[in-house]
Amino acid sequence: MHWIALRWPPEIAADTKAALPSPEALGWWALQFTPRVAWVDDEALLLEVSACERLWGGRLALMREIARLNPAPEVPVQRAQGATSLVALARLRMFARGEPPPYELPSGLPLDTLSAARDHLDVLAHLGCRTWGEVEALPRGGLARRFGKELRAALDAAYGLCPESLCWLTLPDAFEQKLELPALAEGAPELMWSAHRLLAALQIWLRARQRGAVAIELQWTLDLRRFNGVDLPPHQQVTVRTAEPTQDMAHLRRLLAERLALTTLAAPASWLRLRSIETTPWAGASTSFLPEDNRKGDRLHELVERLSARLGAQQVLRAVARADHRPEGMQMWRPALHKPKPDARPTPGVGAMYPPWLLREPLRLEIEDERPCYHGRLRKLVGPQRVEAGWWGEGQPAVRDYYIAESPKAGLVWIYRERPSACFTSEAPRWFLQGMYA
Amino acid sequence: MGLPSFDSFSSSARHKLWRGDELGLADGQVIGTGHAALDAQLPGGGWPVGAMTELLQSAPEAHAWQLLLPALAQAVQGSTGPVALIGAPQEPFGPALAARGLPVEALLWIRSEAPAARLWACEQALRCADMAAVLAWLPQARVGELRRLQLAAAQHDALLFVFRPDTAAHSTSPARLRLQLAVCEEDATQIDVHILKRRGPPLASPLQLPARSERMAALLAASQLRRKLRQQQEGGLPPMTEGATVVRLGLHPEKVHALDRIALAA
Numbered sequence: 001m002h003w004i005a006l007r008w009p010p011e012i013a014a015d016t017k018a019a020l021p022s023p024e025a026l027g028w029w030a031l032q033f034t035p036r037v038a039w040v041d042d043e044a045l046l047l048e049v050s051a052c053e054r055l056w057g058g059r060l061a062l063m064r065e066i067a068r069l070n071p072a073p074e075v076p077v078q079r080a081q082g083a084t085s086l087v088a089l090a091r092l093r094m095f096a097r098g099e100p101p102p103y104e105l106p107s108g109l110p111l112d113t114l115s116a117a118r119d120h121l122d123v124l125a126h127l128g129c130r131t132w133g134e135v136e137a138l139p140r141g142g143l144a145r146r147f148g149k150e151l152r153a154a155l156d157a158a159y160g161l162c163p164e165s166l167c168w169l170t171l172p173d174a175f176e177q178k179l180e181l182p183a184l185a186e187g188a189p190e191l192m193w194s195a196h197r198l199l200a201a202l203q204i205w206l207r208a209r210q211r212g213a214v215a216i217e218l219q220w221t222l223d224l225r226r227f228n229g230v231d232l233p234p235h236q237q238v239t240v241r242t243a244e245p246t247q248d249m250a251h252l253r254r255l256l257a258e259r260l261a262l263t264t265l266a267a268p269a270s271w272l273r274l275r276s277i278e279t280t281p282w283a284g285a286s287t288s289f290l291p292e293d294n295r296k297g298d299r300l301h302e303l304v305e306r307l308s309a310r311l312g313a314q315q316v317l318r319a320v321a322r323a324d325h326r327p328e329g330m331q332m333w334r335p336a337l338h339k340p341k342p343d344a345r346p347t348p349g350v351g352a353m354y355p356p357w358l359l360r361e362p363l364r365l366e367i368e369d370e371r372p373c374y375h376g377r378l379r380k381l382v383g384p385q386r387v388e389a390g391w392w393g394e395g396q397p398a399v400r401d402y403y404i405a406e407s408p409k410a411g412l413v414w415i416y417r418e419r420p421s422a423c424f425t426s427e428a429p430r431w432f433l434q435g436m437y438a
Numbered sequence: 439m440g441l442p443s444f445d446s447f448s449s450s451a452r453h454k455l456w457r458g459d460e461l462g463l464a465d466g467q468v469i470g471t472g473h474a475a476l477d478a479q480l481p482g483g484g485w486p487v488g489a490m491t492e493l494l495q496s497a498p499e500a501h502a503w504q505l506l507l508p509a510l511a512q513a514v515q516g517s518t519g520p521v522a523l524i525g526a527p528q529e530p531f532g533p534a535l536a537a538r539g540l541p542v543e544a545l546l547w548i549r550s551e552a553p554a555a556r557l558w559a560c561e562q563a564l565r566c567a568d569m570a571a572v573l574a575w576l577p578q579a580r581v582g583e584l585r586r587l588q589l590a591a592a593q594h595d596a597l598l599f600v601f602r603p604d605t606a607a608h609s610t611s612p613a614r615l616r617l618q619l620a621v622c623e624e625d626a627t628q629i630d631v632h633i634l635k636r637r638g639p640p641l642a643s644p645l646q647l648p649a650r651s652e653r654m655a656a657l658l659a660a661s662q663l664r665r666k667l668r669q670q671q672e673g674g675l676p677p678m679t680e681g682a683t684v685v686r687l688g689l690h691p692e693k694v695h696a697l698d699r700i701a702l703a704a
Contacts, residue, residue, distance in 0.1 A: 295567040295595070296567060297568075297569075302566075303565070306562060307562060311550055317547045318547070320542070321542045321543075330532065352537040352538070353657060355531060356502075358530070382657055436499055437650070437654070
């Protein structure tokens with residue numbers, strides 16, 4: 001058995017104001033080295049590595065790897081090793097106090113590094129016992145009667161005489177973490193500041209599970225039950241979705257920030273909870289050396305999601321071609337956020353004479369001397385192109401004659417005359433502008 | 439042995455020297471405009487990739503597609519991503535653009551009225567690696583904001599076209615290439631292209647580019663001819679004998695949709 005004890009000194013974390021991931025997340029991070037990881041006294045992380053140290057190239061290489069992959073780069077991780085977990089922990093405590101390790105292990109270790117002996121330090125000091133070895137030399141029966149069974153059992157475990165039992169950490173199936181805010185959050189930026197820590201934990205969880213996040217939910221607990229005479233729900237939440245599974249938190253963080261900026265907090269928030277709604281297995285990214293594959297910049301779906309988050313999904317559109325004879329039905333603009341299905345029937349060649357700009361609402365043209373006007377009197381150049389369609393649907397059928405006409409100021413335009421449905425009608429024909437060539 | 443002669447020095451340093459009376463070289467990649475007369479006047483022979491090109495015109499929707507479609511079709515073929523249209527003045531009509539080489543699926547239309555949102559969207563689009571080209575209509579952009587876009591385009595090697603009103607022609611701009619477009623006064627079928635700024639000597643007289651696509655010009659000519667013939671027949675004049683011009687309508691020979699055949703009975 002060989003043990004490694006790890007500790008991220010909280011005093012350094014407080015000095016550098018670095019956001020240390022939650023203890024749970026640090027444990028998940030350590031699970032990448034060995035399946036046997038446990039937290040002891042909320043102080044140190046213990047890793048049992050005898051079975052896996054060859055995989056990492058020996059103890060020294062493993063210790064270097066742990067330091068290199070430190071999840072909180074601002075806070076250096078303190079490391080100590082030992083033959084049993086208690087020895088590793090005691091050496092870590094001595095290292096944290098800046099004391100050199102004793103020459104003789106484990107007998108030379110000072111008693112205050114043993115958790116089980118901490119209640120009896122004064123009595124043991126009066127007996128003249130200052131190190132583990134001196135207590136271990138006391139008669140077993142008397143020691144158990146005087147100080148209880150725990151001290152003797154701890155010493156047995158520390159000397160490797162009996163097996164140790166620890167509560168091993170396991171990785172949950174779904175991510176869910178709660179965090180109490182340092183102060184009541186009034187606005188979205190304060191929430192975002194705290195959400196960073198949860199996102200860092202989410203990233204560690206995703207890496208350990210080898211999954212990519214597709215949808216996450218950030219929920220905050222409202223501190224007030226009623227506000228301005230209105231009953232409030234206990235929670236508020238935002239959900240963020242992305243098209244491609246990701247382990248990169250920068251994109252999710254930007255999406256969350258955009259969504260939070262559009263959300264108003266009904267009341268100050270006190271707790272924050274992040275959970276994963278949907279994750280998919282992470283395939284990893286393949287690397288290429290070709291320069292055209294390595295263009296720097298965001299991916300397209302990230303751009304679309306970011307634009308949609310700020311401007312609204314209805315403002316970022318992609319076109320879907322449709323088979324229709326009415327110009328307004330030939331294309332549909334759909335939110336780019338939902339991937340449009342590729343068109344089954346592309347119709348090539350149609351539309352060489354169509355105008356590149358379309359007016360979604362045809363503009364009713366004024367009539368002057370029985371001729372339509374748009375920035376001056378229009379001169380019909382080409383036409384008519386007759387369209388009779390839409391009788392199957394709701395609303396008016398489209399019965400139109402299309403012309404290409406020239407306006408003295410606006411250039412070429414695409415206009416149509418609505419043919420009256422009945423043959424004998426007294427109404428004057430109506431002219432509309434539907435496209436511009438320019 | 440000895441010092442290099444001045445000639446060999448100047449030939450080795452030629453690519454770093456630019457003389458004011460000749461057209462400059464493009465720093466990076468260019469995409470051909472598809473108009474030979476314009477290519478001849480642009481540094482490097484095309485639209486610069488990784489720099490802002492400013493197009494000034496009085497009507498925001500005029501001439502945009504006629505001028506840019508060949509280059510956009512080329513850019514879309516070379517990349518997997520779309521062409522972003524930011525603040526387009528009207529709805530782009532897919533079938534017409536698809537017929538000229540720009541597929542409908544390759545359009546990403548970002549509708550936004552607020553100038554700040556347009557600028558933001560434009561910058562985000564430039565930061566996207568998959569984007570084939572960015573077309574932005576920015577009537578109210580200031581110089582500082584344009585400089586930001588120019589830097590983003592240079593950083594990410596993007597093809598960026600910015601449309602602005604022609605009142606901005608006299609103000610300064612960080613764009614590397616500035617063109618002013620207007621309909622030719624003598625001939626409405628031509629566009630006058632004034633090159634306001636380029637790496638090279640100023641252009642004294644404007645370039646002329648056709649304002650209509652070849653097919654459209656052929657169609658208009660054909661219908662005009664037909665109208666003239668009919669007038670002659672109705673007026674009882676003898677038909678023209680010497681100038682029997684044959685105009686071929688360049689419609690698709692392979693698959694012609696019924697709608698594409700426009701009845702020539704004006």
